[in-house]
Amino acid sequence: MILRKDLRLELRTLETIPAMVLFSLTTFVIFHFGLNRATIDGQLAAGVLTATLLFAAILGINRLFVAERDQGGFDAFLLAPVDRTAMLFAKAAALFTFLVVLELISVPAFGLLLLGTSLGGPLPGLILVLLLANLGLAVIGTLVSAIAVQTRARDLIGPIIGLPLLIPALIATARAIGPILAPGSSGSPPGKWLAILALYDVVFALLAYAVFDFLLED
């Protein structure tokens, strides 16, 4: 995927990731005050973490195609003799990467700031769930961003379409993480929810693949 290099090159600008990280950290603070608790754990913690990551992701999603749209990147790509779905893969991969970087910083921060139980035990399970969740976020995010970037109300349309679509993934993620963040848990996430997340990812990845061409052509 040649395009992946292109997107790595773009990381030079480094606008999106710091914003996402900062946003998530601030949100943790807000939750602390909003919930007025010293620490949280279990399902509540899972909910807070998942919601925060989701909203931070929205920031990234909004920006994903902006450069392409404003600087003629679409045209340049469309002129090349490459398969158009390459852009889907490349952008989704980029978003996935952004999310991973985001989580590398936010999750430890979450552990420090809000979480009552220790992070060490549940960490492998957490990583697994988050990877699956990121996949879903990346696919839907790319799809929604591609749609939104061509509309007038760019920043608004993306989230309002994306959030409902992401709710099942959100449910699955929060439910999968909940038990493992509870005190005294075994650290392995419930299989049922992992399966649902995986199913969700697969279904939407296929859908996105089928449908993406239509978004680029004219």
Place this chain on the structure above:
Amino acid sequence: MPQRLTTHGKGLRGLALATLATISLALVLVFFYAPLDADQGFVQKIFYIHVPLAIVSLCGFVFGALLAAGYLRTGDRRWDMRSYVAIHMALIFGIAGLITGSIWAKASWGHWWVWNEPTLVSYLIVLLLFCTYQPLRFSIEDPERQSRYASVFSVVAGAFVPLNFIAVRLAQQYVHPRVLTLSGGHLPGSMQVTFLISLLGIALLYATLWKYEMAAKNARSQVRRLRRTLLGEDTMRPVGRSAAPS
């Protein structure tokens, strides 16, 4: 763009009459035939309108998604028009379904909204999603791109409907009480009959309204076309809203 548009007017009257007849029959059955529910009393009768509205609207969304797929495959904008009408009609039915559901909830359980009804919750999520359909359409100016993007959205959203219901159902502890057990065949015969007739009535209503709106839009576009040909481009006022064909 030279394109023969069907008027969709054929059969409209017949359909409308059938709808009227079925709904009248359903009303009669609801009020005079179906027995009073032991626990909920008279209020339970809202079920006969709420559930059909919900079912028909969900089917409407999926129907709209299929029509949209037709557009993506053929590029013929008539499909997009059909899809648009299907979805926005389904949305109206859906909101009505949500409101009646809320009324029913209040009347039987005392709350306007209950979270432990996975069906109702899934339903809300689906409606939230489809509420974005029209803003999406309005914010894209180029008509062809608008049709294309709206169709992509419809297809994805249509696929989302079943996924969503599964996910939410699994997330909730409780099954939607009464309704699904009722429509799962535990209904006594008389209720079943009434329910089915109501369902049929609402479905016919949807079909009639769909056809009606298609006919109206087609007529309008043909008038515009004539006007443009006869009077010239300058007298055309811009349409301003959503899916207009050709």
Place this chain on the structure above:
Amino acid sequence: MRVEERLVTEPPAGDRPAIELRDLARHFGERTALEGVTISVPEGATLAVLGRNGAGKSTLLRILATLLRPHSGQARLFGEELPRNGYAVRGRLGLLAHEPLLYRELSGRENLTYHARLHRVAPERIEQVLQAVAMERRAEDPVRLLSRGMVQRIAVCRAILHDPALLLLDEPRANLDPAASELVEPLIGRGAGRTRVLTSHDPQAALAEADLVLALKDGRPAFVGAPEELSENQLKDLYA
């Protein structure tokens, strides 16, 4: 020889025209952008497309670039039918558009590297074109720091990087000073032997370079033929 005659007889395989349009039309909603465009351009020739703003020049260029699909009529590039076989011809097209199609935060060289990868062009070629436009020294600077003339030069590089057989030029001399114009001439000018389609706000300059002229008025062809046959009056009428 008039263009219409060339259209009527079926050209033998080796003699196939680079561009062949028959009754091409394209709408934007209810507005007609192009209608009834018919023309045949042999390989190696230069077609000048003239007309006012909004006459449909850019739309035509974008259809030729396979970025837009025609709504009716036929379009063939090098014998391949558009839009169906657009994939097959894309590698042979180069587009120099209003926007430079470069990422502003990346350097010239990085932009060209990206395009080279997209078109599977060897990296040495990048240096070659950079030198040809005398931009090797500034190639490391992010594009947003370059002057418009420099940006246009890099855009030219991008357009010809993969040595396209068909070059589509939308106002190519815009933003170029005479010195830069001279540098760029061997790359995008007649001498390079490519088939070219160019639009220009300056009809005289375009006519000077053209083998064939297509004049558009409100999306419809007002004149198709050799430049000598275009009269003064017709020209004035076009831009009226």
